[in-house]
Amino acid sequence: MRSASSNSIERKMLGIALITQARAEIRSSTLREQSKIRDAAAYAKLSKIRWGGHVMRLNDLRWTRAVSE
DSSP: OOHHHHHHHHHHHHTTOOOHHOOOOOOOHHHHHHHHHOOHHHHHHHHHHHHHHHHHHOOTTTHHHHHHH
């Protein structure tokens, strides 16, 4: 869940006042799509999964391991 301050910052970036957002019935999710800001927690989770994929594909026959041993 996003905080009120995050929503406020996104509105400021897009130049939309809170009252304008309320009158035009613009959802915060719509503003988030327009600002293209990614949620930090979601980004961290995807990065962790992506790194796990790299580690999973490693094998013991890499030339770097053979040279260093």
